[in-house]
Amino acid sequence: MKKLVIGNLKMNLLSPQERERYLEFLSKELQGKKLKNTEIVVCPPFVHIESFVKSVGKKVRIGSQNIFWEEKGAYTGETSPVMLKNIKAQYAIIGHSERRRYFGETNETINLKLKSALRAGLTPIFCVGETKEEKGMDMTMDVIVRQIQEGLKDISRVLIEKIVIVYEPVWAVGSDVIPTSNEIMGAKLLIRKILTEKYGAKYVEKIRVIYGGSVNAKWAKQVCVDPEMDGVLVGRESLVPHEFVKIASIING
Ligand code: PEP
Numbered sequence: 001m002k003k004l005v006i007g008n009l010k011m012n013l014l015s016p017q018e019r020e021r022y023l024e025f026l027s028k029e030l031q032g033k034k035l036k037n038t039e040i041v042v043c044p045p046f047v048h049i050e051s052f053v054k055s056v057g058k059k060v061r062i063g064s065q066n067i068f069w070e071e072k073g074a075y076t077g078e079t080s081p082v083m084l085k086n087i088k089a090q091y092a093i094i095g096h097s098e099r100r101r102y103f104g105e106t107n108e109t110i111n112l113k114l115k116s117a118l119r120a121g122l123t124p125i126f127c128v129g130e131t132k133e134e135k136g137m138d139m140t141m142d143v144i145v146r147q148i149q150e151g152l153k154d155i156s157r158v159l160i161e162k163i164v165i166v167y168e169p170v171w172a173v174g175s176d177v178i179p180t181s182n183e184i185m186g187a188k189l190l191i192r193k194i195l196t197e198k199y200g201a202k203y204v205e206k207i208r209v210i211y212g213g214s215v216n217a218k219w220a221k222q223v224c225v226d227p228e229m230d231g232v233l234v235g236r237e238s239l240v241p242h243e244f245v246k247i248a249s250i251i252n253g
Contacts, residue, residue, distance in 0.1 A: 003224070004164060004210055004231030005248040006041040006125060007238025008065060008093060019048050022241065023055045029245040030059045038252040039231075040245075041091050041125075042238070046079055053088045063091025063125065066099060069112035071120070081120035092117045093125045093233075095151060097170040107150030114151060118159050125164045125233065126151060127212065128191070132171035140169075141190060148194050157203040164208045165191055166233045172213025174235060178223055184211050185227035217243055220250040 013019045026042070043063040044052050052062045068078035081092065094117060095110040110126070117124040128147040130140040144167075152160070167187040172178050179187075188209045195204040211223045212233030224232050232251065238244045 001206070001208065001230065002037055002039045003251050004039050004041060004208055005244075005251055006063070006091070006093075006164075006210070006212075006231065006233045007043060007244050008096070008212075008233060008235050009042065009044045009238060010065065010098075010235060011045060012239055013044060013048060016051075019044075019051060022239075023052065026056055026241040026244075027059070029241045030056070033245065033249070035248055035252045038248050040248055043091065043093055043125075049084065049089055050087050057088060061090045062088065063093060063122075064089050065093050065096065067092045067094065067113055067117055067120075067122070069109070069116040071116070081117050081122050085120045085122055090123060091125055091164075092122045093127065095127045095147075097127060097129065097131075097168060097173055101170075107147055110147075110151050111153050111155075114163065115155060118155070118162060123162055123164060125166060127166045127168045127233070129167055129169040129187075129213070130171075135169065135171060140187070144187065144190055145194055148191065149198070152198070157199045160195070160199050160203055161206040164210060164231075165195075166210050166212045167191060167229075168212035168233060174214070176214050178214050178219055181222050181226040184223055184229065188227060188229060215247060217246040217250060220247045224251050225253075 040060040041063050042060050043065050064084050067081045071080050071082050094113045099105045114124050130143040134143050191209050208230035210231035211229045215232045215234045216237045
């Protein structure tokens with residue numbers, strides 16, 4: 001199974017010029033690189049998705065940072081998963097901690113979004129993880145169990161293998177503080193256990209469980225290679241194509 005290296009560009013690249021410069025650098029970094037064990041996914045803001053598909057869509061896959069759960073209609077300001085699929089996006093980040101925190105996303109709305117992404121044929125990148133306070137209260141396991149059980153409610157075993165799960169402790173996002181390899185491995189085992197109990201071993205073998213939170217080239221081994229994760233979700237460092245592709249090369253092995 002290929003390792004996933006996903007870049008979440010967040011609300012950056014403010015002008016067409018900035019976008020074009022980023023794409024030029026990313027193309028240069030990817031040129032001639034044979035990363036055959038790795039699948040790279042870049043998630044730009046909605047307004048740049050078509051340009052990314054046109055420019056680098058043959059070398060990397062493109063995803064969105066969010067979606068809405070309905071397909072069409074009177075939902076001012078929202079973006080349909082079908083619209084994204086039709087402009088050739090393939091992935092969608094769902095339940096990122098910034099969306100939970102600033103936009104009131106709950107396990108329930110995240111569940112609706114996961115289902116609508118699957119219906120539209122997008123691969124959901126489903127983020128789970130505890131806050132600093134929850135970690136301090138020794139609640140990490142409870143939080144992850146709840147996020148997964150409620151997030152995956154009514155999702156069938158046939159569809160479950162399509163979901164990518166990100167263990168992204170909220171305290172590690174944007175903080176330059178990372179968990180130990182053992183903590184990451186512990187979270188991965190817990191996630192696999194919950195999924196196995198819910199769906200059966202046969203159906204969860206192919207599910208990719210990746211790590212996110214302050215990933216950089218220096219820490220890529222500790223957060224991905226050592227705990228045998230199936231990839232990483234990269235925030236800030238994905239804005240620097242040289243660093244992002246360096247992370248992918250380390251993970252590619
Ligand atoms: C993220 O927001 O998904 C993320 C991992 O951010 P950072 O790498 O900047 O911590």
